[in-house]
Amino acid sequence: QQQVRQSPQSLTVWEGETAILNCSYEDSTFDYFPWYHQFPGESPALLIAIRPVSNKKEDGRFTIFFNKREKKFSLHIADSQPGDSATYFCAAEGSGGSNAKLTFGKGTKLSVKS
Amino acid sequence: DAAVTQKPRYLIKMKGQEAEMKCIPEKGHTAVFWYQQKQSKELKFLIYFQNQQPLDQIDMVKERFSAVCPSSSLCSLGIRTCEAEDSALYLCSSSRDNSGNTLYFGEGSRLIVV
Numbered sequence: 001q002q003q004v005r006q007s008p009q010s011l012t013v014w015e016g017e018t019a020i021l022n023c024s025y026e027d028s029t030f031d032y033f034p035w036y037h038q039f040p041g042e043s044p045a046l047l048i049a050i051r052p053v054s055n056k057k058e059d060g061r062f063t064i065f066f067n068k069r070e071k072k073f074s075l076h077i078a079d080s081q082p083g084d085s086a087t088y089f090c091a092a093e094g095s096g097g098s099n100a101k102l103t104f105g106k107g108t109k110l111s112v113k114s
Numbered sequence: 115d116a117a118v119t120q121k122p123r124y125l126i127k128m129k130g131q132e133a134e135m136k137c138i139p140e141k142g143h144t145a146v147f148w149y150q151q152k153q154s155k156e157l158k159f160l161i162y163f164q165n166q167q168p169l170d171q172i173d174m175v176k177e178r179f180s181a182v183c184p185s186s187s188l189c190s191l192g193i194r195t196c197e198a199e200d201s202a203l204y205l206c207s208s209s210r211d212n213s214g215n216t217l218y219f220g221e222g223s224r225l226i227v228v
Binding site for chain 2 (some may be wrong): 023031032034035036038040042043044045046048051087089093095100101102104105106
């Protein structure tokens with residue numbers, strides 16, 4: 001059972017456009033939703049994260065939109081740059097015991113063309 | 115910057131051989147997680163420790179792997195008998211605790227089983 005679903009698998013946008021990456025989850029006890037990015041040959045690194053008390057989190061060009069009722073969250077990358085080209089993973093985590101670990105989506109490979 | 119150290123960076127094993135990978139989590143971090151990644155795709159959760167105790171692990175780890183984290187300064191993940199499907203990048207990560215803190219990844223140990 002895949003607890004965190006991510007789409008699209010790959011995405012190509014032009015420089016300056018907004019890239020939109022989507023995720024959904026099933027476990028209503030999840031209460032922490034980060035996005036990680038991974039550049040080729042490197043390890044994943046935290047980009048931005050949100051908790052359900054908010055429905056929006058911004059950090060520069062990166063914004064998470066969160067819909068608790070529909071169990072969906074998305075990452076919007078505004079004014080995309082070629083340097084944003086990477087694989088992006090959404091994740092979800094519950095609290096306490098065996099649920100307190102990040103479950104990752106399968107990733108979206110983003111290519112930004114100039 | 116956080117520094118999770120993993121060794122070795124690369125290891126090549128024959129089918130049936132034993133493999134061992136080590137991880138030194140970030141100082142002060144009490145939660146340690148291992149993930150498996152194949153071909154820069156999905157991050158598959160393997161096992162996690164909180165204060166040196168294993169709190170959750172997948173069946174594959176229970177059956178064929180050995181993992182310990184006897185101190186907050188050195189953890190290890192072992193494969194008792196390597197199979198071709200075990201070829202992957204094994205990522206160790208740590209966080210301050212297991213409740214929504216940033217996960218810091220090491221550079222990984224790349225295992226090739228021939």
